[in-house]
Amino acid sequence: xxxxxxxxxxxxxxxxxxxxxxxxxxxxxxxxxxxxxxxxxxxxxxxxxxxxxxxxxxxxxxxxxxxxxxxxxxxxxxxxxxxxxxxxxxxxxxxxxxxxxxxxxxxxxxxxxxxxxxxxxxxxxxxxxxxxxxxxxxxxxxxxxxxxxxxxxxxxxxxxxxxxxxxxxxxxxxxxxxxxxxxxxxxxxxxxxxxxxxxxxxxxxxxxxxxxxxxxxxxxxxxxxxxxxxxxxxxxxxxxxxxxxxxxxxxxxxxxxxxxxxxxxxxxxxxxxxxxxxxx
Amino acid sequence: xxxxxxxxxxxxxxxxxxxxxxxxxxxxxxxxxxxxxxxxxxxxxxxxxxxxxxxxxxxxxxxxxxxxxxxxxxxxxxxxxxxxxxxxxxxxxxxxxxxxxxxxxxxxxxxxxxxxxxxxxxxxxxxxxxxxxxxxxxxxxxxxxxxxxxxxxxxxxxxxxxxxxxxxxxxxxxxxxxxxxxxxxxxxxxxxxxxxxxxxxxxxxxxxxxxxxxxxxxxxxxxxxxxxxxxxxxxxxxxxxxxxxxxxxxxxxxxxxxxxxxxxxxxxxxxxxxxxxxxxxxxxxxxxxxxxxxxxxxxxxxxxxxxxxxxxxxxxxxxxxxxxxxxxxxxxxxxxxxxxxxxxxxxxxxxxxxxxxxxxxxxxxxxxxxxxxxxxxxxxxxxxxxxxxxxxxxxxxxxxxxxxxxxxxxxxxxxxxxxxxxxxxxxxxxxxxxxxxxxxxxxxxxxxxxxxxxxxxxxxxx
Numbered sequence: 001x002x003x004x005x006x007x008x009x010x011x012x013x014x015x016x017x018x019x020x021x022x023x024x025x026x027x028x029x030x031x032x033x034x035x036x037x038x039x040x041x042x043x044x045x046x047x048x049x050x051x052x053x054x055x056x057x058x059x060x061x062x063x064x065x066x067x068x069x070x071x072x073x074x075x076x077x078x079x080x081x082x083x084x085x086x087x088x089x090x091x092x093x094x095x096x097x098x099x100x101x102x103x104x105x106x107x108x109x110x111x112x113x114x115x116x117x118x119x120x121x122x123x124x125x126x127x128x129x130x131x132x133x134x135x136x137x138x139x140x141x142x143x144x145x146x147x148x149x150x151x152x153x154x155x156x157x158x159x160x161x162x163x164x165x166x167x168x169x170x171x172x173x174x175x176x177x178x179x180x181x182x183x184x185x186x187x188x189x190x191x192x193x194x195x196x197x198x199x200x201x202x203x204x205x206x207x208x209x210x211x212x213x214x215x216x217x218x219x220x221x222x223x224x225x226x227x228x229x230x231x232x233x234x235x236x237x238x239x240x241x242x243x244x245x246x247x248x249x250x251x252x253x254x255x256x257x258x259x260x261x262x263x264x265x266x267x268x269x270x271x272x273x274x275x276x277x278x279x280x
Numbered sequence: 281x282x283x284x285x286x287x288x289x290x291x292x293x294x295x296x297x298x299x300x301x302x303x304x305x306x307x308x309x310x311x312x313x314x315x316x317x318x319x320x321x322x323x324x325x326x327x328x329x330x331x332x333x334x335x336x337x338x339x340x341x342x343x344x345x346x347x348x349x350x351x352x353x354x355x356x357x358x359x360x361x362x363x364x365x366x367x368x369x370x371x372x373x374x375x376x377x378x379x380x381x382x383x384x385x386x387x388x389x390x391x392x393x394x395x396x397x398x399x400x401x402x403x404x405x406x407x408x409x410x411x412x413x414x415x416x417x418x419x420x421x422x423x424x425x426x427x428x429x430x431x432x433x434x435x436x437x438x439x440x441x442x443x444x445x446x447x448x449x450x451x452x453x454x455x456x457x458x459x460x461x462x463x464x465x466x467x468x469x470x471x472x473x474x475x476x477x478x479x480x481x482x483x484x485x486x487x488x489x490x491x492x493x494x495x496x497x498x499x500x501x502x503x504x505x506x507x508x509x510x511x512x513x514x515x516x517x518x519x520x521x522x523x524x525x526x527x528x529x530x531x532x533x534x535x536x537x538x539x540x541x542x543x544x545x546x547x548x549x550x551x552x553x554x555x556x557x558x559x560x561x562x563x564x565x566x567x568x569x570x571x572x573x574x575x576x577x578x579x580x581x582x583x584x585x586x587x588x589x590x591x592x593x594x595x596x597x598x599x600x601x602x603x604x605x606x607x608x609x610x611x612x613x614x615x616x617x618x619x620x621x622x623x624x625x626x627x628x629x630x631x632x633x634x635x636x637x638x639x640x641x642x643x644x645x646x647x648x649x650x651x652x653x654x655x656x657x658x659x660x661x662x663x664x665x666x667x668x669x670x671x672x673x674x675x676x677x678x679x680x681x682x683x684x685x686x687x688x689x690x691x692x693x694x695x696x697x698x699x700x701x702x703x704x705x706x707x708x709x710x711x712x713x714x715x716x717x718x719x720x721x722x723x724x725x726x727x728x729x730x731x732x733x734x735x736x737x738x739x740x741x742x
Contacts, residue, residue: 079632084627109635119628119629121625125630135630139639189633193634
């Protein structure tokens with residue numbers, strides 16, 4: 001629907017100039033992940049335009065913006081999941097604890113063990129609940145024996161707040177759980193390899209409000225041990241769970257700052273338009 | 281939203297005239313655009329849509345019924361033609377094994393072997409046969425009488441005596457296999473009312489057969505040789521074992537070659553290969569190969585494997601290689617389709633957990649695609665089992681009486697055996713060909729059933 005007053009151009013069509021400078025401080029004092037000048041192309045399409053953003057330790061950073069603005073694409077740059085997409089090129093530098101993850105020395109398998117990911121749609125493996133969580137520790141050889149593996153599985157499920165719901169049916173298939181449980185299983189699977197950063201790509205978009213609330217609580221708890229980057233379409237969710245918020249528009253990072261500040265006093269017209277619900 | 285009055289646009293959709301909607305005279309408004317509401321239009325079309333749906337379903341049902349009818353017809357025809365081949369006829373004869381026929385057999389074990397090998401079993405059989413019909417003295421009559429018993433009966437007698445040499449010097453009851461014409465006569469396939477010159481059995485022979493039956497010397501029994509012997513020029517002694525073994529060896533070779541190669545190709549093309557002109561070209565060629573007439577593969581086998589590499593002619597090894605080439609496209613195409621059907625979310629989940637691409641394929645994608653891959657493989661194998669044209673080109677069409685012992689022995693295959701028997705002059709081979717077809721069909725059904733069961737077993741939800 002178009003806004004009532006038609007004398008202004010539609011904001012979602014606003015073209016951001018290529019030399020646009022992000023409003024707010026993209027950097028933080030002690031970055032865990034630091035992205036500088038990221039450009040992503042899908043074939044001829046310029047999907048991410050010169051984005052720089054830091055993720056600090058023990059913080060939840062929310063990425064918001066209208067559909068197709070590139071926030072998921074940016075997220076997938078951080079663990080090189082874009083490598084799996086045909087015709088996708090990434091330029092710029094992303095460092096994880098000072099190491100360039102696109103560098104020659106970086107092993108992508110190791111990177112993904114350090115940067116875990118939770119997807120929009122719960123995607124447990126068609127295996128038992130136990131095997132789902134044990135998969136990562138197994139392939140990376142993290143557990144010395146069956147006993148240690150049991151422990152990892154139990155702690156991961158515990159941290160994901162799922163343990164008491166599934167404790168007596170660990171051998172049941174993971175896909176037999178409810179949507180919310182499946183998503184928490186995926187989170188347990190991700191934290192079983194003890195990553196440093198967890199990327200979450202709209203983790204609650206397929207869930208009902210109760211399951212969403214459980215996940216949000218969980219995110220807040222996980223923040224004590226991990227850095228979390230979450231893409232969300234829900235501004236309320238961003239406001240609830242994150243400490244910092246980044247607003248993307250048509251592939252550009254428009255504004256980044258303390259969540260509180262962004263939602264009360266946005267620094268850019270586009271951000272303001274989006275969070276007040278003029279378009280999106 | 282439900283009420284047209286509150287439609288924000290207030291547009292022409294159904295704005296002002298919501299009167300006729302609830303009116304009793306909906307039908308009267310049909311066709312006249314002025315009064316018809318959306319609901320009227322929908323209702324007017326309903327009956328037509330239901331009729332179309334009924335026709336559509338009826339057409340589908342009719343197709344199924346027609347298809348089933350043809351299958352029934354096919355099976356009915358084959359079974360009724362093949363039924364006779366599963367039984368055969370024997371005559372119970374009293375054979376006197378005179379000592380004189382086994383001269384010197386008691387001297388030593390070696391002498392016994394020689395005597396057993398040299399004895400004239402046919403003469404022994406004939407003598408017992410003549411004794412039943414003392415009135416047949418003329419050479420011509422004797423010959424006609426001999427013709428009623430299979431020429432293979434002498435071999436059976438030798439086997440029986442060799443198994444128990446103690447019977448030498450006594451008289452034994454022996455089941456002599458009937459000649460194929462006599463067998464057909466007892467199965468009612470020779471019309472005795474035909475003029476004599478239009479059937480292969482003379483009136484005299486028929487009267488002898490009647491006498492044998494009246495004496496209770498005729499016995500119908502299961503045709504064991506059909507499954508225990510190789511091919512033969514005598515229909516009553518011809519069996520499928522050679523063809524079955526040949527088919528088994530050829531399919532084994534074909535499976536061992538095409539399954540791993542096919543899966544590796546499918547996985548590489550689907551999961552690893554970049555999309556470019558080369559892979560497009562390869563894909564087009566694989567699809568083309570699937571459509572190449574199978575005899576071309578036979579020509580290839582003849583030119584390359586026999587003439588260039590000098591592999592043994594008529595062997596199930598070469599047959600298997602040729603069938604493998606023919607099956608490969610089927611397996612690759614089915615495998616790629618199955619891999620494509622695995623949801624990408626599973627792949628992403630594995631990769632995001634830090635699984636290497638190979639681990640992702642071996643631990644997640646391929647196991648999930650396995651039902652489809654196996655179905656493709658079994659269907660490919662079933663195709664290969666039923667294929668005869670390429671085997672003709674590499675010489676698996678020869679008459680081979682011995683059952684092949686290994687991959688390089690000359691062999692024939694089930695469908696080729698059907699072809700060979702169908703070409704024979706003797707009428708008894710017709711039912712043998714039908715029986716071989718039936719056996720072939722049973723194997724095909726078993727394989728397809730296996731494919732369904734495998735799919736059920738491996739199928740998983742995600």
